[in-house]
Amino acid sequence: MKNIVLTGIVSLFLMTACKKDDQTAEKSLEQQKIEFQAKQLEIEKQKLAIEKEKMVYEAQKKADSMVEAKKTRAVASHNSQPKVITKTRTVYRDRESQSNNNGSYANNGNNSSQGTTQKKGMSKAAKGTIIGTVGGAAAGAIISKNNRGLGAVIGGVVGGATGYTIGRAGDRKDGRVKPRN
Numbered sequence: 001m002k003n004i005v006l007t008g009i010v011s012l013f014l015m016t017a018c019k020k021d022d023q024t025a026e027k028s029l030e031q032q033k034i035e036f037q038a039k040q041l042e043i044e045k046q047k048l049a050i051e052k053e054k055m056v057y058e059a060q061k062k063a064d065s066m067v068e069a070k071k072t073r074a075v076a077s078h079n080s081q082p083k084v085i086t087k088t089r090t091v092y093r094d095r096e097s098q099s100n101n102n103g104s105y106a107n108n109g110n111n112s113s114q115g116t117t118q119k120k121g122m123s124k125a126a127k128g129t130i131i132g133t134v135g136g137a138a139a140g141a142i143i144s145k146n147n148r149g150l151g152a153v154i155g156g157v158v159g160g161a162t163g164y165t166i167g168r169a170g171d172r173k174d175g176r177v178k179p180r181n
Helices: 002-080 124-143 148-174
Strands: none
Touching: 124 148
């Protein structure tokens, strides 16, 4: 009988202890829900702040692009206006005379006009270098069976040098570069 009473008291004590834990667990679960909702609110506030910053950034970007477009238009309108040249400069070149010097200038075989004008565009030497390098690299890679990379490098260097030499001779012939004396 003592055992039965003792068992009943222990079970009653355990039951009351479990109820307190359940209440505590319920309270902590409610607290967790509230904390979770507070965190969700904070995340939403941060998202709104980011969206506001994006809108401000886009507005600033649009304003900057409008200012840049106005500057471009102003520069374009300024550049499109005709300009009046007020100063002129004459350049004289020294010429060697191959005929009798009877007071007139001799034409040295140059059909160039008075002044120093440069031809625009890519020179024949540059074109020859590019074409020679590409062709030489391709040929070197094809010819070299063991090491294609090394063959391409060697072929590119040799082709580039050859193309430059041929192009430079063409530039001398055209008068772009002074001939050798």
